[in-house]
Every structure is written in structure tokens, then in C-alpha cells.
Amino acid sequence: MNSWNPELCGDMDMVIARNGSWIHEGSEVQRQALVRLFASILRREGDEYFLVTPVEKWRIEIEDVPFIATQVARGERDGKPLLLFTTNTGDVVPLSRDTGWSLRPFGEPPQPVPYIEVRNDLWARVSREVFYQLVDWALEESADSIGSTDSDTSSSALDIRSDGQRFPLGSV
Template sequence: MAEPLFQQLQQLQREFRGHPPVHKWNPDLCGDMEMVIRRDGRWIHEGTEIQRQPLVNLFASILKREGDEYFLVTPVEKMRIRVEDAPFIATQVAKGAKDGRECLLFTTNTGDVVSLDRNSDWQLKPFGDPPQPVPYLEVRDGLQARVSREVFYQLVDWAEEGGQGESAGKLWLRSDGKEFLLGSY
């Protein structure tokens, strides 16, 4: 099943620049695919890790979220898959300029580059054992990336301590002229 889908995805990738418009595709559900995106970012199909990064990237390009469920979608097929946490992990961060303002740019484990801007969905959610608040940011269309530990430490280095009142005891990031809560200390 994965190889014909890979060929179909290659065709879609040639037709569309960037990501295919999965938000416009609403085929009927074909069923459940034995695929899971693990908490550590590994994609597992029928119990075996997908080792080919181009294949993972193609699958990621047709990933769609509806409520709390995830699907791989083409114009004619829709297969439900499982996601243990977030489908992506932010593995790198860099500072850049956007419209003359400093902006943080995140790169995911599937190669997406996401700007943390004033319209970004940035949340702190519990992760790990014991659960600790960890940042998540939206990559596209409700699909989130959890910030990796290495990236988190870089962000802590760039963060500013809050001043008085409600900001006291908190770390803040500034990106695109907006402050984003990184955590409390």
C-alpha cells in the first residue's frame, strides 16, 4: 500500500508547490491505516519504522487534522492514522528578520520552516514524565510541532525575564514584535 501511495504523492508534489491543498480535499474515509507517528517523531508503518526521509516528508505533506484525529488525504482517499503527541518536532530555531522585525524561525523534523509571528498558535502543554510545560507551535492547518529539548534550551538562552506584576517569574520570547510565554521559573 505504501509504494502506490508514494507514487501518487510524487505526482501530487510535482503538481503543487509547497504542500498540496489537503484542506480542500474531503474524500470519504477509506479506513484506518496501520501507521503511527510516535512521540519521538518516528513514523511507524505496520510495526516498522519508515527509514526513507523523502517518504516521511511526502506523507507529512498530505497529513490533515480533523478535531483530535489525523488522516493521510489525497483527492480520492482518506486514511486515519494515529499520532501519539504532535505530528512534528521543531528540531532547529534561528533568528531572522521579517518586515524589519526580529522573528524566530523554526524548522521541523520534516523540513517545514515556520515563522513565529503575531498570528501564530503558541501553547504550553504538559509533556513527559513527570509532565512539564513544553511549547508547541502550529505548523499549518491545526498541525502542531512540539519544541525539542535542544531548541527549548536555545530559546531559554534568548528569553527575557518578566518584570513586575503578572509577568514576574516568567520567561518571554519576542518574535515579530509580540511576546510569547516560554515558561515560569
């Protein structure tokens, strides 16, 4: 985290929409490089979000969370499976014991959806496509563990595994 701490300059007409679009003065920011630049200086303080440079601090609006996890891949670390999430701004986030993970209500009607912490209390909502991939992998794991003595496999809870930990996806 950077140590920049300028005074608040005010509110910027910038919104990060629920669909992950960055909207400035009513128009979507089309240049991905510019979106990535803005994302790199984004900071959260309490329930508010700011774009912070060494000399300026502007409050912006975020409708849900600033990022969306648009891809997931299977990797490995220290011989253990590790899931790697990529956000709409290009951040790659390994799901580990040190990573924030939660299920939160989203949509109408509200359904529990996974969210992953990208950095410093900035979160990404897992996209529908990524969620379906995770469910497929969780169901594969459940099918592989049939007949095991692990009591968790007999419940209706659906979990994924990454970095030697279990992370909830919801229930079946």
C-alpha cells in the same frame, strides 16, 4: 489547505510516535522523502488525523503531535526579530502573531513544554535542544532589559520575542 474530500477508506497501520518517528506496519519509515510526502498530505479533523489524497482518506494514529521543532534560527521581518523554527519534516515556521503557540504538559512528571502550530491545526512540539536555545535567548533579553521600566521584566515569567510579540516559555 487542499479541497480534497474523499470518503474514509479505513484505518492505516501508521503511527507517528512521540519521538517523531513515522512507523508503518511496525517498522520505522527510513526514507525522509517518503516521510515528507506523508507529512504533506496529513490533515487533522477534530482529534483525528488522516492521510488524504484526491481519492483516498486513511485514519492514522499520532501519540502526541505530528511534528517536532528540531531547529530554531533568528531572522528579521520588517525590522523586527523573527524566530524561524524548522521541523523534523523540513517545514520552516515563522513565529508570528498569526502562529499558534502554547505550553502543554509533556513527559513524566509532566512539565510545560512549548508547541507551535505548523499549519491548519497541525502542531510541533519544541525539542529539548530548541527549548534550551530559546531559554538562553530569553535570558539574554532579560539581562539586556535590566533597569528598564518595563514591569514584565521583573516577574518570574520567561518569554521570547518574535515578530513584535511576546510568547511564554514558562517561569524561572
